[in-house]
Amino acid sequence: xxxxxxxxxxxxxxxxxxxxxxxxxxxxxxxxxxxxxxxxxxxxxxxxxxxxxxxxxxxxxxxxxxxxxxxxxxxxxxxxxxxxxxxxxxxxxxxxxxxxxxxxxxxxxxxxxxxxxxxxxxxxxxxxxxxxxxxxxxxxxxxxxxxxxxxxxxxxxxxxxxxxxxxxxxxxxxxxxxxxxxxxxxxxxxxxxxxxxxxxxxxxxxxxxxxxxxxxxxxxxxxxxxxxxxxxxxxxxxxxxxxxxxxxxxxxxxxxxxxxxxxxxxxxxxxxxxxxxxxxxxxxxxxxxxxxxxxxxxxxxxxxxxxxxxxxxxxxxxxxxxxxxxxxxxxxxxxxxxxxxxxxxxxxxxxxxxxxxxxxxxxxxxxxxxxxxxxxxxxxxxxxxxxxxxxxxxxxxxxxxxxxxxxxxxxxxxxxxxxxxxxxxxxxxxxxxxxxxxxxxxxxxxxxxxxxxxxxxxxxxxxxxxxxxxxxxxxxxxxxxxxxxxxxxxxxxxxxxxxxxxxxxxxxxxxxxxxxxxxxxxxxxxxxxxxxxxxxxxxxxxxxxxxxxxxxxxxxxxxxxxxxxxxxxxxxxxxxxxxxxxxxxxxxxxxxxxxxxxxxxxxxxxxxxxxxxxxxxxxxxxxxxxxxxxxxxxxxxxxxxxxxxxxxxxxxxxxxxxxxxxxxxxxxxxxxxxxxxxxxxxxxxxxxxxxxxxxxxxxxxxxxxxxxxxxxxxxxxxxxxxxxxxxxxxxxxxxxxxxxxxxxxxxxxxxxxxxxxxxxxxxxxxxxxxxxxxxxxxxxxxxxxxxxxxxxxxxxxxxxxxxxxxxxxxxxxx
Amino acid sequence: xxxxxxxxxxxxxxxxxxxxxxxxxxxxxxxxxxxxxxxxxxxxxxxxxxxxxxxxxxxxxxxxxxxxxxxxxxxxxxxxxxxxxxxxxxxxxxxxxxxxxxxxxxxxxxxxxxx
Numbered sequence: 035x036x037x038x039x040x041x042x043x044x045x046x047x048x049x050x051x052x053x054x055x056x057x058x059x060x061x062x063x064x065x066x067x068x069x070x071x072x073x074x075x076x077x078x079x080x081x082x083x084x085x086x087x088x089x090x091x092x093x094x095x096x097x098x099x100x101x102x103x104x105x106x107x108x109x110x111x112x113x114x115x116x117x118x119x120x121x122x123x124x125x126x127x128x129x130x131x132x133x134x135x136x137x138x139x140x141x142x143x144x145x146x147x148x149x150x151x152x153x154x155x156x157x158x159x160x161x162x163x164x165x166x167x168x169x170x171x172x173x174x175x176x177x178x179x180x181x182x183x184x185x186x187x188x189x190x191x192x193x194x195x196x197x198x199x200x201x202x203x204x205x206x207x208x209x210x211x212x213x214x215x216x217x218x219x220x221x222x223x224x225x226x227x228x229x230x231x232x233x234x235x236x237x238x239x240x241x242x243x244x245x246x247x248x249x250x251x252x253x254x255x256x257x258x259x260x261x262x263x264x265x266x267x268x269x270x271x272x273x274x275x276x277x278x279x280x281x282x283x284x285x286x287x288x289x290x291x292x293x294x295x296x297x298x299x300x301x302x303x304x305x306x307x308x309x310x311x312x313x314x315x316x317x318x319x320x321x322x323x324x325x326x327x328x329x330x331x332x333x334x335x336x337x338x339x340x341x342x343x344x345x346x347x348x349x350x351x352x353x354x355x356x357x358x359x360x361x362x363x364x365x366x367x368x369x370x371x372x373x374x375x376x377x378x379x380x381x382x383x384x385x386x387x388x389x390x391x392x393x394x395x396x397x398x399x400x401x402x403x404x405x406x407x408x409x410x411x412x413x414x415x416x417x418x419x420x421x422x423x424x425x426x427x428x429x430x431x432x433x434x435x436x437x438x439x440x441x442x443x444x445x446x447x448x449x450x451x452x453x454x455x456x457x458x459x460x461x462x463x464x465x466x467x468x469x470x471x472x473x474x475x476x477x478x479x480x481x482x483x484x485x486x487x488x489x490x491x492x493x494x495x496x497x498x499x500x501x502x503x504x505x506x507x508x509x510x511x512x513x514x515x516x517x518x519x520x521x522x523x524x525x526x527x528x529x530x531x532x533x534x535x536x537x538x539x540x541x542x543x544x545x546x547x548x549x550x551x552x553x554x555x556x557x558x559x560x561x562x563x564x565x566x567x568x569x570x571x572x573x574x575x576x577x578x579x580x581x582x583x584x585x586x587x588x589x590x591x592x593x594x595x596x597x598x599x600x601x602x603x604x605x606x607x608x609x610x611x612x613x614x615x616x617x618x619x620x621x622x623x624x625x626x627x628x629x630x631x632x633x634x635x636x637x638x639x640x641x642x643x644x645x646x647x648x649x650x651x652x653x654x655x656x657x658x659x660x661x662x663x664x665x666x667x668x669x670x671x672x673x674x675x676x677x678x679x680x681x682x683x684x685x686x687x688x689x690x691x692x693x694x695x696x697x698x699x700x701x702x703x704x705x706x707x708x709x710x711x712x713x714x715x716x717x718x719x720x721x722x723x724x725x726x727x728x729x730x731x732x733x734x735x736x737x738x739x740x741x742x743x744x745x746x747x748x749x750x751x752x753x754x755x756x757x758x759x760x761x762x763x764x765x766x767x768x769x770x771x772x773x774x775x776x777x778x779x780x781x782x783x784x785x786x787x788x789x790x791x792x793x794x795x796x797x798x799x800x801x802x803x804x805x806x807x808x809x810x811x812x813x814x815x816x817x818x819x820x821x822x823x824x825x826x827x828x829x830x831x832x833x834x835x836x837x838x839x840x841x842x843x844x845x846x847x848x
Numbered sequence: 849x850x851x852x853x854x855x856x857x858x859x860x861x862x863x864x865x866x867x868x869x870x871x872x873x874x875x876x877x878x879x880x881x882x883x884x885x886x887x888x889x890x891x892x893x894x895x896x897x898x899x900x901x902x903x904x905x906x907x908x909x910x911x912x913x914x915x916x917x918x919x920x921x922x923x924x925x926x927x928x929x930x931x932x933x934x935x936x937x938x939x940x941x942x943x944x945x946x947x948x949x950x951x952x953x954x955x956x957x958x959x960x961x962x963x
Contacts, residue, residue, distance in 0.1 A: 223877045227923055415889035422882050428889035461895045463886065504923060505916050530920040534913045736933030743929060766930070 038473065038496050039398040039418065040146065042153040043189070043388025044138055046131060046169065048107040049211045049355070051075050052385035053138040053153075055146065056393050058419075058473030058498040061193075061386050066141045071382055073141075077133045078102040081120045087137035096274075106130045108212065109692075110161075111168035114629060128168040132175035139176055142399075150399035152180035154392040156384050159185045159215045159231050159509050162560050163572040163604050170603065182395050182600045184506050186210075187217035187353075188228060189387030194351040194375050195219070195226050195501045196390050203229070203346050204375075205333060207366070208353040212238040216333050218340055224421030226503040228528070232336035237329060239283075239356035242322045246279045246313065247272075249321045250294065259307050269679065271299040271307060282313050287358050290315050319361040326362050330369045338754050341746070347372035353380050393419040394502045395600075409489030410438045410480065419498040424465050427476070427495065431460035437482040438490065444477045445469075453481070468499045505530030506600060514594060515557040515566035515845045517542045519838040523765075524596045527562060536595040538611075539847040540830040542839070545586040548579035554586075554846035556594060556608060562758040564765075567841040568703065574843070575606040577617045584613050588797045589830040592847065633677040633688065636695045640670055643702055647709075659705075666701055669694060707757045714757055714764075718748060721767040728774040741770055782821045783813055789828040796831040805831075865918035865928075866935040867903045868910060873932045877923070884919040888912055 041056045050072040053064040063071040068089055078091035079101045086094075094102045101120040106127040115124035135155070143149045155173050157166055166183055173181040191206045201221055208215040214237040218229040251261055261268050261275070274296055282292035296309040337343055350372050356362065357380050367374070392399070396418035411432040417425050427443060443466050444450040454462045468474040474497045480488040508531055513523040516539075524535045545554045554577040561569030575594070577586070593609040608617045644667055651659035673694040680688035722745060729741045748763035775781055786809050796802035809824040830848070839845060866873055869883045890898035891912050900907045921927040 225877055225881065225923070413893050415892040417885045417889075420881070420885065422878060422885065425882065426886040426889060428886070428893055428895065430893040430895065459894075459896060461890075461893060463890065463895075504920055507920075528920070528924070530916045532913070533917070734933065734936075736929075736936060740929050740933060743926060747926070766926070769930075 038475070039393075040150075040400055041389050041392035041397060042142060042150045042399040043184075043385050043390070043392050044135065044153050044155045044173075045186070045189070045382070045384035045388060046107065046135065046155050046157075046172070047075055047210070047384075048105055049075060050381070051134050051138060052382050053142055054382065054385040054389040055142065055399070056386075056389035058393065058496055061196075061389060062145075063382055063385070064138065064141050064145055066137070067144075073134065073138060074104070075107065075131075075134050076102060076104040077106075077130050079118045079120045083121070085133055087133050103130050110172075111164035111166075126168075128172040129175065131169070131172035135173055135176035135178070139178070148401060149177070151178065151401050152392070152397045152399045153178050154182045154184050154189075154388040154395065154397060156186045156189045156388050157183050158210075158213060159187050159217070159233060160213075161185075162510065162570055163512070163598075167603055180397060182392070182397060182506075184388055184391045185509060186384050187215045187231060188503060188506060189385075189391060190351060190353040190383040191217060191219045191226060191228070191387065192390050192501070192503055193383045193387035194378055195221055196386075202348045203342060204349045204351065205336075205347055205370075205372070206351045206353060207329070207333065207357065209329065209356045209362075210238050210354045211356075212240050214238060214329050214332065216329070216336055218336050218342065221501065224501050226501055228503070228507060230336055230340050231509070232332050232339070234328060234332055237325060237332075239280075239354070241325055242283060242318075242356060242359075243276060243280050245321050245325060246283060246318065247276055249317065250275065250279060250311065250313075253311055254309065257308075259309065260301065261307065262302075265302055267302045271296075271301075271309075274299060275309065279313075283318065283359070284355075286313065286315055286318055287360060315361060318359075319365075322361075323365070326365045326369075330366065333370060335754060335756070338750065339756060339759055341750060344370045344372055349373050349375045351375045351378060351383070353383050355381060390419075390500075391503070391506075393498055407491035407493060409491040409493065410436055411491050412478070414492065414495060416495060416497060417502075418496070419500060419502050420468075421500065421502050422468075423470060423499065424467055425497060427464050427466055427497075429462050429464075429478075431456070434460070437486075438480045438488045439483045440481045440485075441490070442479045442481075444479060446475045446477075466497070468497050470499050472500075473498045505532075507531070508533065508598070510560045511562055511569075512558065512560050512572070512596065512598065512604075513569075514539070514596070514847065515559045515569070515571075515842045517839045517842060517845045517848050518835060519566050519842040521559060521561075521564060521566050521569060525598065526762075532597070532599045534595065534597040536593050539592050539594055541586060541588055541590045541592060541846055542848055543846050544588045545577055545579050545582050547582050547585065551579065553578040555844050556592075556606070556847050557843035557845050558596065558604065558606060559843070562761065563707075564761050565841075566843065566845065568706070571843050573604050573606065575608055575617065577608060577610075577846075581617065583615060586610060586613075589801075589827075591830075594847070630677065630681040630688065633673075633680055633691050633695065636699075637670065637673055637677060640695065640698055640702065644670065647702075647705065659709075662705060666698055666705070669698055673698065711755065711757065714760060715752065718752060718760060718764060721764050721771070722748070725767045725771040725774075728771045728778075732774040732777040733770075737770060737774060741767075744770065779818070782818050782825060785825050786813065786821055786828075789825055789832070792832055796828075798831055802828060802831045861934055862903045862905055862908045863914065863917075864903065864934045865921045865931045867901055867908075868914050868918040869922070870901055871922075873935050875922075880919055880922045884915055887915045891915065 038058055043054050045052045052071055055062045055064065065071055066073050066088060073088040074092040076091040078086040078094045078098065091102055095104060101118055103116050110127045115126060116130065117124050139150060153173065155169055157169050169183060170181050187206050187208055190208060203218060203220050206217040206219065213233065215231065215233040217231050220227045220229050254261060261271055263272060278294045278296055282294050285292040291312055291314045293312050299307040299309055301307050350370065352374055412429045413432050414427065414429045416427040431438060438456060440453045440455050441462050442451055442453045443464055449467055451464050451466055454464050456462050466476060475494060476497065477494045478490050480490040482488050507528040508525050509527065511523055511527045512525045513521040516522055522537060525533050541554060543554060556575040557571055558573040559566055559569035560572045563569055591611040593611055595607045597605040644663055648660065648663050651663060673691045676691035676694065680691055725741060729737050744763055744766045748760060751759035751763055790806045793802050793806060805824050805828050809821055812821040812824060869880065869887065871879060871883050887898050899910060901910050921931055
């Protein structure tokens with residue numbers, strides 16, 4: 035057993051998975067039984083109950099495809115079940131992922147002599163709550179009792195920052211099998227800050243393979259070999275060809291030319307297909323150049339969003355298998371200009387970063403000791419890893435004080451802290467000096483009032499000094515959907531996890547005790563847009579009539595608390611302020627899966643959306659919109675063909691249809707956002723005029739300074755046509771306007787008159803009229819604070835728009 | 849959108865990161881880490897000294913979540929700038945003018961006039 039803490043990090047990848055450990059001084063990559071640091075994320079089952087994971091399982095993809103499963107990470111958290119005929123069972127993606135994690139856990143045991151109980155597992159930057167929660171479940175199924183999740187780009191940044199002495203701004207360019215992520219980071223004073231993320235969910239190594247496949251099919255066609263991608267009968271040949279092309283792409287990273295030759299492939303009519311051709315680097319470059327251009331455009335967009343240019347970058351860290359392609363590297367070098375970080379392994383960087391983060395989080399993977407140390411027991415708290423050279427160690431006696439009166443900490447090389455007396459609570463705070471960039475072992479020495487030595491437990495601790503990152507940031511904003519289709523943001527993107535926040539809402543509908551046929555919904559959504567229906571529903575808190583003990587009239591105040599842990603677990607609770615009743619049932623929703631039925635339903639939904647937009651485009655006679663919709667429609671037809679094949683049992687086609695539909699959904703979202711752009715642009719003009727007026731009139735110098743910065747950021751977002759960022763800046767502008775406007779003495783009287791003018795719409799007319807009488811009294815007496823309360827109560831009685839409410843996942847709160 | 853609905857996003861004086869961490873507004877990045885880590889450790893072991901903090905509106909309860917949020921806010925330049933002005937006492941001094949807001953240099957700020 036290791037005497038020092040040991041930290042485990044796992045990169046659970048779509049194609050390959052890797053484990054790494056960190057002992058406070060060195061990072062070690064874990065090798066599997068085959069001696070490789072990469073374990074293919076493939077699981078195979080046989081009829082005797084044996085489970086094979088990794089390279090051996092991958093070899094069975096062709097020969098035993100029904101019992102061999104891969105790429106399940108793509109459908110994590112969706113509820114999709116994979117049938118395994120050999121066992122007669124159906125497994126969820128997280129259950130398959132658990133086998134991969136279990137295998138990596140066993141590899142750690144082989145190498146280090148103990149089975150780790152805790153680990154940090156990485157997830158893609160844009161994973162949503164259901165996907166993250168499924169990843170945590172997978173780790174628990176694999177036997178890890180404590181698990182934390184970390185976003186992949188943060189992990190690679192941490193590893194790159196640890197191994198090289200980077201300062202200033204830098205980029206992590208992460209091109210995986212199916213997704214592209216880019217992160218802008220900044221290192222200062224040993225602290226790593228994620229300035230921003232961007233990416234393309236539909237750009238990865240697989241797109242390079244697809245581009246090469248298209249080229250290969252066109253080349254074969256000129257030779258009279260016809261293979262139709264849309265023909266389900268060609269699926270076996272296409273699968274083989276795709277695998278061969280992937281191998282050729284990898285071979286081209288070392289050689290100038292690669293050969294693709296397949297035997298035993300048959301055409302739709304059963305005839306032999308002669309497949310034998312060469313690909314050279316120049317061909318690959320010309321066929322795939324547009325894909326690298328796409329990634330460069332994303333990098334530039336990220337830099338522009340944050341007011342930077344490539345000249346500001348000190349380096350680029352490359353992550354992911356496809357980044358070893360020489361032509362990609364030379365094109366990136368030419369287009370962005372910053373040097374590449376040297377001596378970093380793009381394939382294992384994420385796992386290394388996860389292990390480093392496990393240290394920051396104090397997630398020691400060693401099993402709890404079976405023997406207790408003797409001495410007076412202390413409850414200690416300190417940063418296991420810190421950029422600080424003088425961190426604090428805080429402790430408290432677990433049991434009422436006995437002899438221990440003073441404590442001192444001594445470092446192995448002789449440095450010692452001043453002796454500190456325990457306070458009345460039996461607690462102490464000691465600042466310790468630690469040596470830079472290493473693991474520091476500190477011994478705790480206790481003494482009694484007379485200065486006599488007192489044994490304490492634990493008697494030693496380890497603090498690693500080095501670069502760290504704060505708490506893992508939330509990748510997408512989380513909030514409650516309101517009845518008017520707005521989102522009340524609880525946690526902004528980038529908020530530290532874990533997070534917990536409470537806000538007060540009002541119900542828009544009455545709930546009376548009954549049979550449970552009605553439930554007031556509080557939908558929880560995730561996304562960056564201000565309109566609830568454009569965000570993803572990730573959970574819903576419900577107040578059913580069967581559980582309500584007393585009637586809850588419309589306009590009742592509720593305190594809603596949302597809590598998110600680092601593993602993506604979402605908890606929510608609603609407290610009815612009038613009665614003290616608490617509701618905690620959260621319906622956790624699943625992400626979309628790829629069953630043939632769900633594919634058909636999604637196709638229909640997208641076709642409906644296209645139809646609606648097309649009618650509007652024809653009405654407005656906008657040819658550009660019509661043409662853009664026609665392109666989306668053509669691709670929907672491709673998805674239809676693939677979905678038909680999925681109905682026939684072709685799992686590959688199901689995945690392709692699923693991927694295509696996700697792309698089309700995103701494209702339609704983009705289309706819809708573009709349609710909203712003039713409205714958003716006008717909103718910005720209005721907000722700037724409004725905020726500037728208020729801040730100039732009632733603001734102070736600091737508010738003016740913040741206004742300048744916000745307006746600059748909004749201008750950048752406007753010029754780059756980034757609606758999400760623009761909405762974020764709009765929120766800040768409104769906050770500033772509100773701060774300043776509240777100092778205008780007529781603010782609440784004006785709002786009061788506006789609300790009072792709508793009294794006929796109130797859900798409770800008598801109550802509204804009483805409030806208005808009360809408000810007039812406060813206005814006459816000059817009680818602004820009381821008047822503000824009356825205005826809020828009046829708003830609660832005004833109705834919500836039924837259309838907006840339907841859009842907003844039937845939200846029952848405002 | 850009504851200005852008042854923006855109140856939901858308004859940072860409260862009683863959650864101001866400088867007050868939560870008990871730091872002056874000119875503190876450096878390492879001061880934030882040190883103060884934050886120390887408070888987190890004190891809260892974890894349940895030390896009473898860390899359980900509350902002072903604000904201009906009176907004492908407030910401090911918890912680990914508020915400390916982590918405060919540390920994250922002060923690491924981010926835009927959020928820090930916002931927190932700085934909320935932490936200054938003059939922000940909360942009442943202003944007594946009653947003039948209506950006037951048109952300003954909004955178009956210039958938007959960049960539509962300087963092209």
